Amino acid sequence: LVAKLPYNLGVGGAMRLGYRYARDHDYDVAIQIDADGQHDPRYVPKLVDLLDDNDLVIGARFAGEGDYNVRGPRRWAMVMLSAVLSRVARTKLTDTTSGFRAANRRVIEMFASWYPAEYLGDTVETLVHTARRGFRIRQVPVAMRKRMAGTPSHSPAKAMVYLGRAFAVLTLALIRR
Structure with missing residues (x-):
């Protein structure tokens, strides 16, 4: 959807536009999937099946399936975010x-x-x-594939920027109503 738009909406604007399309066309389910090719579409039925009893299902890389690994400050941020958001959501989130979700x-x-x-x-927000x-x-374990497109953000400087942004977004999300 994003690549076919004649103007740049940014990720959030493109996502909102996709959800508006789904709403306006009476979709029962919308699937969010990152564009880098790492999410395996074979897991979509697992996410959708859990929507019978849940409203939003996350395809989780760190829930026991596959060997996806993140280290250093980026991993620390993900662990801290998951701990806080698990409490907010009242369920274990890893x-x-x-970016792999079903709604x-x-x-x-x-x-x-x-x-x-x-x-x-x-x-996060x-x-x-x-x-x-x-x-x-709720989350469901998924395995990730090797990146097919895009540039990974793996460097100490980028990891520290990620850490700072993650906590800024979390702080704003928690104080916003």
């Missing part, structure tokens, strides 16, 4: 920055009218917003 009609409706534009807002509104969130 991969709160995953039901109720969450589609919410995301169609509200979706953050900030970096990491599409993962959406979880805070969703949990605070009483929606049920």
